[in-house]
Amino acid sequence: MKRFKGSFNSKRISVIGCGTSGFHAALALRQEGARVFVSDKGEINTIYKAELQKFGIEFEENGHTDKIFQADLLVLSPGVKLDSPIIKRAETLKIPYVGELEIGYRLTEGYYIAITGTNGKSTVTSLIYEILKNGSVFKAGNIGEPLSKYRGTKGTFVLEVSSFQLETIDAFRPDIAAILNVDIDHLDWHESKEDYIRAKSMIFKHQKKENILILNHDDEIVRNMHMKARAQIFYFSLLHPVKGAYLHNGQLILDVGKKINLLKISEMKLKGLHNVANVLAAALIAYLYGIEIDKMRQRIKEFKGLPHRVEFVLEKNGVKFYDDSKGTNPHSVKWALKGFTEPVVLIMGGEDKDLEFHSLRDEVKEHCKLVVAIGKAKEKIIKTFRDIVRVIPASDMEEAVRISYKEAKKGETVLLSPGCASFDMFKNYKERGDVYQYWVRKIAEEN
Numbered sequence: 205m206k207r208f209k210g211s212f213n214s215k216r217i218s219v220i221g222c223g224t225s226g227f228h229a230a231l232a233l234r235q236e237g238a239r240v241f242v243s244d245k246g247e248i249n250t251i252y253k254a255e256l257q258k259f260g261i262e263f264e265e266n267g268h269t270d271k272i273f274q275a276d277l278l279v280l281s282p283g284v285k286l287d288s289p290i291i292k293r294a295e296t297l298k299i300p301y302v303g304e305l306e307i308g309y310r311l312t313e314g315y316y317i318a319i320t321g322t323n324g325k326s327t328v329t330s331l332i333y334e335i336l337k338n339g340s341v342f343k344a345g346n347i348g349e350p351l352s353k354y355r356g357t358k359g360t361f362v363l364e365v366s367s368f369q370l371e372t373i374d375a376f377r378p379d380i381a382a383i384l385n386v387d388i389d390h391l392d393w394h395e396s397k398e399d400y401i402r403a404k405s406m407i408f409k410h411q412k413k414e415n416i417l418i419l420n421h422d423d424e425i426v427r428n429m430h431m432k433a434r435a436q437i438f439y440f441s442l443l444h445p446v447k448g449a450y451l452h453n454g455q456l457i458l459d460v461g462k463k464i465n466l467l468k469i470s471e472m473k474l475k476g477l478h479n480v481a482n483v484l485a486a487a488l489i490a491y492l493y494g495i496e497i498d499k500m501r502q503r504i505k506e507f508k509g510l511p512h513r514v515e516f517v518l519e520k521n522g523v524k525f526y527d528d529s530k531g532t533n534p535h536s537v538k539w540a541l542k543g544f545t546e547p548v549v550l551i552m553g554g555e556d557k558d559l560e561f562h563s564l565r566d567e568v569k570e571h572c573k574l575v576v577a578i579g580k581a582k583e584k585i586i587k588t589f590r591d592i593v594r595v596i597p598a599s600d601m602e603e604a605v606r607i608s609y610k611e612a613k614k615g616e617t618v619l620l621s622p623g624c625a626s627f628d629m630f631k632n633y634k635e636r637g638d639v640y641q642y643w644v645r646k647i648a649e650e651n
Contacts, residue, residue: 207300207374208276208277208300208302208374211236211237212233212236212237212238212277212310213236213237213238214237214238214239215238215239215276215277216238216239216241216274216275216276216277217233217238217239217240217241217275217276217277217278217279218240218241218242218243218271218272218273218274218275218277218278218279219233219240219241219242219243219278219279219281220243220244220268220272220278220279220280220281220284220290221243221244221245221280221281221282221283221284222242222243222244222248222249222252222256222263222265222281223281223283224349224350225281225282225303225304225350225352226242226244226279226281226304227242227249227252227255227256228304228349228350228352228353229279229304229307229308229350229352230242230256230261230279231255231259231261231352231355232307232308232311232352232353232355233279233307233352234259234260234261235259235355236311236355240261240262241261241262241263241264241271241272241274241275242256242261242262242263242264243263243264243265243268243269243271243272244263244264244265244266245266245267245268246265246266247265247266248263248265253265268290272290273293273294273297273299275299276299276300277299277300277301277302278290278294278299278300278301278302279301279302279303279304279307280301280302280303280304280372281303281304282303282304282346282366282368282369283368286371286372300374301372302372302373302374303368303369303371303372303373304350304351304352304369305345305351305363305365305369305370305372305373305376306372306373306374306375306376307351307352308344308350308351308352308353308354308355309351309373309375309376310375311352311354311355311356312351312354312355312356312357312358312359312361313357313358314340314357314358314359314360314361315359315360315361315379315493316360316361316363316376316377316378316379316380317332317360317361317362317363317378317379317380317381317382317489317493318345318363318365318376318378318380318381318382318407319332319362319363319364319365319381319382319384319485320364320365320366320367320370320381320382320383320384320404320407321382321383321384321385321386321404321420321426322384322385322386322387322533322535322536323384323385323387323478323531323533323535323536323539324384324385324478324479324481324482324485325346325347325364325365325366325384326346326347326364326510326513326530327474327479327482327509327510327513328382328384328482328485328486328489329343329345329347329362329363329364330343330347330507330510331482331483331486331503331504331507332362332486332489332490333362334503334506334507335486335487335490335495335499335500335503335504336360336362336490336493336495340358340359340360341359341360341361341362342354342357342359342360342361342362343362343363344361344362344363345363345364345365345369346363346364346365346366346369347364348364351363360493363378365407367400367403367404368403370403370404370406370407371403371406373406373409373410375410376410377410377411377412377415378407378408378411378415379415379416380415380416380417380418380489380492380493381407381408381411381415381416381417381418381435382417382418382419382485382489383404383405383407383408383417383418383419383420383426383429384420384426384481384482384485385420385423385426385535386400386401386404386423386425386426387533387534387535401425405429405432408429408432408433408434408435411433411434411435412434412435413434413435413436414435414436415434415435415436416435416436416438416492417429417430417433417435417436417437417438418437418438418439418440418448418485418488418489418492419437419438419439419440420439420440420441420481420485421439421440421441421443421444421446421448421450422441422442422443422444422481427439438460438488438492440481440484440485440488441484442477442480442481442484445457445459446459447459447460448460448484448488449466449484449485449487449488449491450484451469451480451484454468454469454470455467455468455469456468456469456480456483456484456487458487458488458491458497460488460491460492464491464497466487466497466500466501466504467501467504467505471505472504472505472507473505473506473507473508473509474507474508474509475509475514475516475526475543476514476539476540476542476543477539477542477543478514478536478539478540478542478543479509479514479543483504486504487500487504510530511527511634511637512527512528512529512530512633512634512636512637513528513530513531514526514527514528514531514540514543514619514621515527515528515637517640517641517644517645518644518645518648520609520648520651521614521651522613522614522615522616523609523612523613523614523615523616523617523618524616524617524618525608525617525618525619525644526540526617526618526619526620527620527637527640527641527644528540528619528620528621528622529620529622529626529633529634529636529637529640530633530637531621531622531623532554532557532622532623532624532625532626532633533557533559533623533624534559534560534561534563534564534623535563536621536623537550537552537564537567537621537622537623538563538564538567540619540621541564541567541568541570541571541572541619541621542567542571544571544617544619546615546616546617547571547572547573547613547615547616547617548571548572548573548616548617548618548619549572549573549574549575549576549608549611549612549616549617549618549619550568550571550572550574550575550576550619550621551575551576551578551598551604551605551608551618551619551620551621551622551640552575552576552577552578552581552585552621552622552623552624553577553578553579553580553581553582553585553622553623553624554578554579554580554581554622554623554624554625554626554627554628554629554636555579555580555581555624555625555626555627555628556580556581556584556623556624556625557624557625559623559624560588561581561584561585561588561589561623562588564588564589564623565588565589565592568589568592568593569592569593572593573593573594573611573616574593574594574595574596574611575589575593575594575595575596576595576596576597576598576604576607576608577595577596577597577598578597578598578599578600578601578604578622578629579622579624579628579629580624580628581623581624582597596611600629601629601636601639601640601643602643605618605640605643605644605647606643606647609647609651618644620636620637620640622636
């Protein structure tokens with residue numbers, strides 16, 4: 205990929221895609237004096253169009269024309285694949301391209317904390333933000349606002365970054381980077397597992413020895429990434445004492461020069477062993493950033509987590525209902541199940557993103573009394589688990605919840621943790637979780 209250097213002033217820049225990130229990148233670049241052209245394969249939001257016109261930004265919608273190549277630089281929204289015809293043509297024409305994250309990084313100034321991983325990114329990013337929060341700390345990236353919206357701002361930026369965003373960086377260099385875990389995901393996007401791992405490791409590509417890289421010691425793929433890193437390495441672990449943060453006898457411990465007993469699992473509002481790992485990562489980052497232990501401890505105790513991430517919904521007749529609609533791959537389902545000691549009725553399914561569920565068999569056998577299968581992946585789920593647990597198909601979320609009410613007994617749990625994308629039945633995981641919670645509450649009123 206040809207690199208783009210220098211100022212954006214007077215440069216011809218084509219922004220491909222006008223969702224939230226593309227829109228804010230376009231405005232920021234226009235304010236930097238660039239001649240911006242926006243192109244979207246679909247319709248552009250009416251409010252965005254009005255703002256583009258207000259700033260004198262040309263745009264096209266419902267398809268891309270060759271005008272996008274009359275540019276010194278292409279700025280890609282996260283939805284643009286690197287093997288798309290647009291990128292192949294740009295490379296032929298030797299037009300450099302970057303993503304919105306790179307634009308935001310070049311147009312802001314300060315301290316950058318970046319979090320990536322297959323699961324837990326949003327929780328860790330949000331918790332770090334809550335611990336650090338003051339007037340000059342901003343949450344951005346794949347959660348919150350696009351970084352480019354903060355053009356001209358100085359401060360500390362806590363960023364959730366996806367593999368899609370990391371593939372299109374050029375100079376992005378976080379002061380602290382963390383890789384939480386890597387499991388097979390998005391193979392409908394990445395060519396292979398190796399390609400996905402390579403994309404995640406881009407987070408430390410430009411780091412130097414004065415920067416910090418935090419790795420999950422319990423994840424072999426992530427642990428071994430230290431061999432390619434130049435930054436100072438720290439770890440977090442649920443299993444072993446490490447230089448960084450770890451769990452020991454139910455106690456979360458920081459060990460960076462001296463041992464600090466941070467808090468007990470029982471003092472956390474967050475449920476699940478995966479969330480203990482998330483808290484260890486966030487606490488280590490906050491400590492290395494320079495936050496006082498007492499302040500950190502209190503904010504961790506107060507943190508309730510994010511919606512649709514093993515979120516407690518209600519208890520009815522001794523049965524507890526949890527919403528983990530954000531669990532969109534087998535890895536996240538596995539960790540959600542590990543957080544329960546009682547028998548679980550698991551509602552699972554959706555659009556499977558070409559993933560296999562065999563890695564879940566041990567956890568399903570150990571934790572589940574029943575699996576309720578929904579969505580396009582229904583048949584795959586039935587075939588994967590029917591020899592180890594009873595599996596009942598459901599036509600929609602209402603039927604899935606009704607089956608769960610009928611089958612779950614006092615002292616058991618019903619968990620929506622789909623292990624799949626939501627797009628076959630819902631607009632997104634939030635809508636899926638909202639619909640699940642609606643039926644949980646409605647049917648609770650009937651019983």
